Amino acid sequence: MSDVIPKSAVTGCDSSGGFNPKIVMFCCNWCSYAGADGAGVSRFQQPANVRVVRVMCSSRVDPVHIYTAFLEGADAVLMTGCHIGDCHYVNGNDKTLVKYKFVKTMLNEMGLEDGRLTLRWISASEGQQFAEFVTEMVEQVKALGPSPLRKEGVV
Amino acid sequence: MSAPENMAPGNPASGNHAPGNPAPEGAAPAGKPPEKKPPAPSAVGEVLTASGISVGGKYIGWSVCDTVRKEGGSGGLVTAVLAGALEKGLVKHVVVLKKSSQYEAVPVLTSDVDDVYASAGSMHMLISNPTKYLRQFQNDAAIALAVKPCDMRGIREQQKRNMIDGDKIFTIGLNCGGTMMPYKIRKVTEEVYGVNPADVRAEEIEKGKLILETTDGEHHSQSIDELEEEDNGRRENCRYCAVKIAMNSDLACGNWGVMPDYAGKGTFVEVMTEKGAEFLRNAIEGGYAEVKEASEAATEARGKVNGIMLKMSAKTKEEIFVPMQSKTLIDFKKELENCIGCGACRTVCPPCACGNEAKCTAFDDPADSYDISLFHMVRFLHLMDSCVGCGQCSDVCPVDIPLARLYRKFANPIQDELNYVTGMDDRTPPFFEIKLEEVQ
Numbered sequence: 001m002s003d004v005i006p007k008s009a010v011t012g013c014d015s016s017g018g019f020n021p022k023i024v025m026f027c028c029n030w031c032s033y034a035g036a037d038g039a040g041v042s043r044f045q046q047p048a049n050v051r052v053v054r055v056m057c058s059s060r061v062d063p064v065h066i067y068t069a070f071l072e073g074a075d076a077v078l079m080t081g082c083h084i085g086d087c088h089y090v091n092g093n094d095k096t097l098v099k100y101k102f103v104k105t106m107l108n109e110m111g112l113e114d115g116r117l118t119l120r121w122i123s124a125s126e127g128q129q130f131a132e133f134v135t136e137m138v139e140q141v142k143a144l145g146p147s148p149l150r151k152e153g154v155v
Numbered sequence: 156m157s158a159p160e161n162m163a164p165g166n167p168a169s170g171n172h173a174p175g176n177p178a179p180e181g182a183a184p185a186g187k188p189p190e191k192k193p194p195a196p197s198a199v200g201e202v203l204t205a206s207g208i209s210v211g212g213k214y215i216g217w218s219v220c221d222t223v224r225k226e227g228g229s230g231g232l233v234t235a236v237l238a239g240a241l242e243k244g245l246v247k248h249v250v251v252l253k254k255s256s257q258y259e260a261v262p263v264l265t266s267d268v269d270d271v272y273a274s275a276g277s278m279h280m281l282i283s284n285p286t287k288y289l290r291q292f293q294n295d296a297a298i299a300l301a302v303k304p305c306d307m308r309g310i311r312e313q314q315k316r317n318m319i320d321g322d323k324i325f326t327i328g329l330n331c332g333g334t335m336m337p338y339k340i341r342k343v344t345e346e347v348y349g350v351n352p353a354d355v356r357a358e359e360i361e362k363g364k365l366i367l368e369t370t371d372g373e374h375h376s377q378s379i380d381e382l383e384e385e386d387n388g389r390r391e392n393c394r395y396c397a398v399k400i401a402m403n404s405d406l407a408c409g410n411w412g413v414m415p416d417y418a419g420k421g422t423f424v425e426v427m428t429e430k431g432a433e434f435l436r437n438a439i440e441g442g443y444a445e446v447k448e449a450s451e452a453a454t455e456a457r458g459k460v461n462g463i464m465l466k467m468s469a470k471t472k473e474e475i476f477v478p479m480q481s482k483t484l485i486d487f488k489k490e491l492e493n494c495i496g497c498g499a500c501r502t503v504c505p506p507c508a509c510g511n512e513a514k515c516t517a518f519d520d521p522a523d524s525y526d527i528s529l530f531h532m533v534r535f536l537h538l539m540d541s542c543v544g545c546g547q548c549s550d551v552c553p554v555d556i557p558l559a560r561l562y563r564k565f566a567n568p569i570q571d572e573l574n575y576v577t578g579m580d581d582r583t584p585p586f587f588e589i590k591l592e593e594v595q
């Protein structure tokens with residue numbers, strides 16, 4: 001019985017039966033979240049796989065948040081924030097960069113694929129870049145398949 | 156770590172089989188130095204006065220007291236400096252090792268100079284790191300202690316996190332080629348040496364051999380390399396440790412570089428800080444110790460021994476940290492699946508400074524039943540910029556998870572990338588390097 005159930009059935013699938021990744025995205029309140037807003041207002045098309053979490057600053061994203069996202073079954077985690085130098089809190093995104101470097105090195109050493117954690121700077125006016133980034137990432141994660149950290153049976 | 160002159164294989168040859176090792180003879184304890192063709196002398200000139208001591212100076216020193224010279228590892232200089240500091244009131248307490256047997260000792264805080272003298276002598280099977288122990292007392296008064304390089308790195312990391320006041324701590328660093336697990340040496344004593352562990356009176360490492368002296372005066376020796384093949388020699392993390400001379404302490408002592416003329420009778424000491432110079436001057440003025448200027452040859456020999464040890468470490472490191480094959484995650488899950496969540500690894504961890512309310516425990520809930528516990532995930536991350544590689548986590552783990560190796564596995568790439576050696580200087584840990592004032 002078990003072998004006739006496609007893997008996509010337990011990992012979530014779209015109407016055509018393909019793998020439909022779940023992606024957690026952290027957006028900073030001042031740039032990236034406004035960028036997401038801009039993407040919506042301008043009606044740029046993007047896949048609906050991303051769950052946006054708004055944080056006041058990208059540096060608020062603690063490594064624990066990222067780990068928890070993965071352990072709870074996210075297929076990828078995206079971090080976005082203001083461009084370097086534009087941080088609403090002077091240098092929050094510099095700190096994000098350091099944290100990202102550490103978490104990335106660690107997850108890579110653990111054997112999680114490279115594309116599952118990505119950091120990108122998206123400003124409030126870059127609605128189109130936001131939509132493109134999301135599209136690009138969803139394609140990338142679809143190619144990677146379900147996260148090895150996802151617990152079996154979690155949809 | 157009080158008086159052991161050379162904590163770990165103090166001898167250059169400890170576990171060292173490399174041919175051309177420059178100082179195997181130099182390491183021979185006691186005994187008459189060979190008179191026939193005197194090699195380069197260790198020391199030059201006359202016995203120095205206190206004013207002759209300066210920061211960066213390299214000296215050969217020994218204790219003035221005969222008993223200390225006899226009991227101490229190589230001339231008893233460390234014991235002499237500690238005793239001098241205590242009696243002259245430079246420090247209020249000294250942390251010494253109280254031996255419970257030839258295999259085990261516990262660090263003890265004392266103000267009694269007799270305890271300091273009693274602790275003279277080397278011990279290669281001491282595995283505890285006194286950093287966390289020190290943290291309980293450091294606010295009371297000035298404390299002096301002898302440390303291995305990894306002990307000192309732990310203390311420095313605590314200093315960076317404002318948990319230990321560096322002004323109140325005086326440290327004598329001891330060369331360390333590695334330490335051994337007491338229970339393993341006990342086992343080896345019975346099974347390989349064929350000696351009753353209770354009969355062992357003293358131990359020494361010489362020319363890559365671990366020598367046990369029994370109460371009847373007999374010497375039993377085994378090659379450390381052979382012991383290590385069976386994983387009975389030095390602890391794993393010591394075998395790939397990259398800091399063998401405690402350059403981060405106030406006085407860096409050891410017998411590497413001591414030529415045959417002073418073998419077993421003198422300690423090579425390098426003054427690293429102004430505080431170190433002050434303590435050494437105090438020992439000389441107070442009539443505890445004598446020093447002579449170290450010769451060029453001695454300095455060179457010390458560097459050479461260190462170089463050989465580091466090369467061996469680098470080799471072992473390459474062997475141990477092979478990139479994992481596919482399915483790395485499953486490997487990790489397997490390594491950690493036995494964890495019972497006792498938290499002992501965190502309790503002993505020298506650089507860990509959070510205290511009771513720590514992120515690693517605050518977010519870790521057994522009810523989560525994640526594949527990999529958040530406790531370990533957080534600790535892996537936190538130790539990426541602070542792991543000193545002391546290996547105590549593996550030692551205390553009740554279910555024998557090779558934690559030190561896992562921590563180093565994550566720490567190595569980022570520390571290499573950022574060119575950051577933990578605990579060797581006052582550089583802010585990379586994770587906290589960005590400060591508000593520095594931007595703009």
